[in-house]
Amino acid sequence: MKKERLIDVCFVPLDPSKTPRKYKLAVPKLGIVADLCSKLAEVTGISDEKLLVTDVYNHRFHKLFSEQDGLSNIIDKDDIYVYELPVTSRLDESTRILPVYLQEQRQKQKYSNYQQMSCLFGVPLLVPVPRKNCTYDTLYKCVLTQMSRYVKVPDDNEEWWKVSGEDGDSADDCTSRMSNGEVAMDGELDETDDVGREKGTGSSMEDENSNEGCTVTPKCRPRLITFSIVNSIGNSEVDSIHDDGRPIKLSNHSYVAAEWHPIAKSKFYDETLAAKVDTDESVNRSQQRKNVIQLTNCLEMFTSKEQLGRQDPWYCPRCKRHQQASKKFDLWQLPEVLVIHLKRFSYNRNWRDKLDITIEYPTRGLNMQKYIIKPDHGPSIYDLIAVSNHYGGLGGGHYTAYAQNKEDQQWYHFDDSNVSSTSEDAVVTRAGYVLVYQRRKPDYRRNQQDDDIDDKLQLTSHTATATASIGSPERNMGVNSDNSSDNGMDTN
Numbered sequence: 001m002k003k004e005r006l007i008d009v010c011f012v013p014l015d016p017s018k019t020p021r022k023y024k025l026a027v028p029k030l031g032i033v034a035d036l037c038s039k040l041a042e043v044t045g046i047s048d049e050k051l052l053v054t055d056v057y058n059h060r061f062h063k064l065f066s067e068q069d070g071l072s073n074i075i076d077k078d079d080i081y082v083y084e085l086p087v088t089s090r091l092d093e094s095t096r097i098l099p100v101y102l103q104e105q106r107q108k109q110k111y112s113n114y115q116q117m118s119c120l121f122g123v124p125l126l127v128p129v130p131r132k133n134c135t136y137d138t139l140y141k142c143v144l145t146q147m148s149r150y151v152k153v154p155d156d157n158e159e160w161w162k163v164s165g166e167d168g169d170s171a172d173d174c175t176s177r178m179s180n181g182e183v184a185m186d187g188e189l190d191e192t193d194d195v196g197r198e199k200g201t202g203s204s205m206e207d208e209n210s211n212e213g214c215t216v217t218p219k220c221r222p223r224l225i226t227f228s229i230v231n232s233i234g235n236s237e238v239d240s241i242h243d244d245g246r247p248i249k250l251s252n253h254s255y256v257a258a259e260w261h262p263i264a265k266s267k268f269y270d271e272t273l274a275a276k277v278d279t280d281e282s283v284n285r286s287q288q289r290k291n292v293i294q295l296t297n298c299l300e301m302f303t304s305k306e307q308l309g310r311q312d313p314w315y316c317p318r319c320k321r322h323q324q325a326s327k328k329f330d331l332w333q334l335p336e337v338l339v340i341h342l343k344r345f346s347y348n349r350n351w352r353d354k355l356d357i358t359i360e361y362p363t364r365g366l367n368m369q370k371y372i373i374k375p376d377h378g379p380s381i382y383d384l385i386a387v388s389n390h391y392g393g394l395g396g397g398h399y400t401a402y403a404q405n406k407e408d409q410q411w412y413h414f415d416d417s418n419v420s421s422t423s424e425d426a427v428v429t430r431a432g433y434v435l436v437y438q439r440r441k442p443d444y445r446r447n448q449q450d451d452d453i454d455d456k457l458q459l460t461s462h463t464a465t466a467t468a469s470i471g472s473p474e475r476n477m478g479v480n481s482d483n484s485s486d487n488g489m490d491t492n
Helices: 033-044 136-146 262-268 271-275 281-288 295-303 461-469 473-479
Strands: 004-012 021-028 051-057 060-064 080-084 095-107 116-130 225-230 237-240 255-260 292-294 314-316 321-323 337-341 345-347 352-354 358-360 381-392 397-404 411-415 418-422 432-439
Touching: 004 033, 021 033, 021 281, 033 051, 033 080, 051 116, 060 095, 060 116, 095 136, 095 262, 116 136, 116 255, 116 271, 136 225, 255 262, 292 295, 295 358
Parallel strands: 004 080, 095 255, 292 358
Antiparallel strands: 004 021, 051 060, 051 080, 095 116, 225 237, 225 255, 314 321, 337 432, 345 352, 381 397, 381 432, 397 411, 411 418
């Protein structure tokens, strides 16, 4: 069976006018993040070098993956967001990729000492900003541009920050809300945008006669959002950012919180559009896929060319270098009794798994001719004569067997010391583990019966031998080149 798994990802385009799109990608189980990027690049047309894979949890970046990180670090319940970047590296000399968290003020809990608290919301952003001379105003415009799909910027003459009183009259211009939700009167307003997690952390003052850099005064407009530098999980302010026109001091490890003015968020932030995600047809197609695989699919996959992953290079003896090569298995000649071992156990150093998917295998007429490359090989049509079943998992399990009487073609079920007759259709189950086929002879008629048989329970030595040979997988490990797939199993 193919060593692949399906991973749900949400692709976030660089163009802010485009809606994020959800994909379901088939990637190697033992692959790396670069393999995931390559698959997504195929369906989006975006260069895989401009894709950054992230794990988003609780409105923050839980992890920013590197290309060499293993896909085993991603589990099914993770929310994987893949962002398109304008550059091929986060260390680009001219552009910095800045993680930005969205914050809002919420009412305090009863046990809190503060009237309001900052909380994260929405999906975090990766905002391209100039690496040099990135001022507060530059950052402000870049962040609003990234949110332009679901944020409406007010007109210059719109006084959106005014708060209506209980009597319906508009509050005076000298009363405004600061970005932390507090109401301040004229004369109490700081002329900087220093925003902390607690009240009063800002301290810098600017020239009262200058409107440049002020956040809220009766003579200038407040910002929709204000910024501060926070830690990687966004729950603590590391440093304030001053709106003074000077370049902001940022590093490659900086995280910024964009805190919304409470009135601005209610008027201009469209939560429905912000949460909108398109769904690619690959998601629905994968959900409709039947959990059944044909044996012929396994055989075709076994004999097809396989491209080795980047983490599994092959050393070329000619150029003396490791190369990303390909490998292929071919069948030259097949025996009279063909034993097919279905590889249902797989593991690496990070995870282990048993594949319980149903594999439908034919009981009659398995034609192996197209898989044989020997030119003068004769007819190779096989009929099933025995099946070894495994129930359980990696820690332990139980084996049973089906076998067919050679004389009367009746099928029997063997479960420890219990033997019972069964039908031909019943031998195809999801527990099928080792299949034993016998090649037809040229003059053999499968449906020919011997009416003189008196005892249908009498099994021939041939069938008994076949049943015994498949009772333990260790005797058939030779048909599976991966000798690590089933070692260490406890069986009954």
